[in-house]
Amino acid sequence: MKNSSRYTVAIHVLTLLAYCGSEPVTSEFIAGSVNTNPVVIRRLLANLRAAKLVSSQGGPGGGWQLLKAAKQITLREVLAAVDGGSIFPMHSSDPNPRCPVGRAIQVVLEGHFKSAQLALEKDLQRTTIAALVESVKSTS
Amino acid sequence: MKNSSRYTVAIHVLTLLAYCGSEPVTSEFIAGSVNTNPVVIRRLLANLRAAKLVSSQGGPGGGWQLLKAAKQITLREVLAAVDGGSIFPMHSSDPNPRCPVGRAIQVVLEGHFKSAQLALEKDLQRTTIAALVESVKSTS
DNA sequence: CCTATGCGTAACAACATTAGTTACAGAAAA
DNA sequence: TTTTCTGTAACTAATGTTGTTACGCATAGG
Structure with missing residues (x-):
């Protein structure tokens, strides 16, 4: 993950957030809870809000909630x-197009990388935040 | 990938290497071919040699070969x-152990992360270097 | 209307990682 | 012995990550 x-x-x-109701x-x-700075959290949650996962509310009594x-x-x-x-970064500078391997390797790899990432995502899809809350609660 | x-x-x-016979x-x-510095390549190949994937030979006519x-x-x-x-780095500084979520989250996540990474690796296992050489050759 | 609270974001510093480069020692072939 | 390689240390530059301060702005509640 980068x-x-x-x-x-x-x-x-x-x-x-789910745990807090x-x-x-x-x-x-x-x-x-995370042991970091509030600004770091707000920056991260801005991403999650863009993905429609959370909402934010200013002012007293405000904060963040699951959407x-x-x-x-x-x-x-x-x-x-x-x-x-x-998940897989390519070359930092493009390989040599005058080499048969350098010319083709990125196109060839792209498909395999996408396939592998899809397998990863399929597995991640099996787990929900609600399941994690349950696991956390039972880890007493 | 980091x-x-x-x-x-x-x-x-x-x-x-496989393409070159x-x-x-x-x-x-x-x-x-990679469009970088030879030292960068030698550093990387040192890792692959440690994994018994390649061997190196000094002197004239030397170089690197598949093992x-x-x-x-x-x-x-x-x-x-x-x-x-x-694949998935944990918190840079440990979460707060006085928070129920902070205390348990890493242990809970570890299993799911390992499972996802295994799914990724299972997919990567389907592809060999030989298959890539064939793809490169047919990408004329 | 005022005040306290909390988000939104820019700006900056500290630190780690990555990539590239030079330099040089040492092994090996011819 | 000379040339051609690898092996590695040391250094630089560029980039990415994380943490921090500062301040504007919206809002709830008196």
């Missing part, structure tokens, strides 16, 4: 929300 | 060779 913890933190936050939760409170039922949110959509593109 | 092109380049290099190929030649038949090398082993650990 060597970043954004995906893990996003799942953590959504699980926390329907009450709005502030970014400061969330940051306390979909926890049972309807899968780890697959969370991944798509925080890390849009491909 | 936001690095190492995996893609590794596949490129192995495909090139049994002749040793120098890191300079490989770098010409296994291209048909026996799958994209799964290549991934393991260049990027040992987990």
Whole structure:
């Protein structure tokens, strides 16, 4: 995941929101659970809001809430929300087009990479935020 | 993939070695195909050698060769060779153990992450370097 | 209308990772 | 012995990630 913890933190936050029920939760409170800065949380949640997973409310009593039922949110959509593109980065500078392998390798790999990523996503789709809440509760 | 092109380049290099047959190929030649510096290639190939995928030979006429038949090398082993650990990084600093969610989330996620990564690897296992060589040759 | 609260975002710093480069020691073939 | 390679350390530059401060703006509640 791009060597970043954004995906893990996003799942953590959504699980926390589901765990807290329907009450709005502030970014400061969330940051306390994740152990980071509220701004980091707000930046991440802005992505999840763009994906229609959460909503935000300003002012006193405001905060963040799930926009979909926890049972309807899968780890697959969370991944798509925080890390849009491909799991496998291509060459940083394009390979040599005068080499037969260099010329073709990216096109050839693209299909295999997409297939592998699809397999990954299919597996992630099996898990919902609601399931994680249950697991968290039973991990007493 | 850690936001690095190492995996893609590794596949490129192995495909090139297979494409070139049994002749040793120098890191300079490989770098010409990948469009990078020979030292970058040697560093990467050092990993693949540690995984027993290639061998190196110094001196004139030396270079790099496959140590296994291209048909026996799958994209799964290549991934393991260049990027040992987990696809999904956990929190950069540990979550708050005084929060029920923060306390449990990592343990809960670990299983789901491993399952997803296994699905990914199972798919990558279906493709061999030999198959890539064929695809490259037919992409004329 | 005022105030406190909380989001939205820009700007910046600190740090880690990636990629590229130079340099040089050492092994091996001819 | 010379040439051709690998093996690696050291350094730079570019980029990405994370954390932090600061401040504008909207809103709820008196």
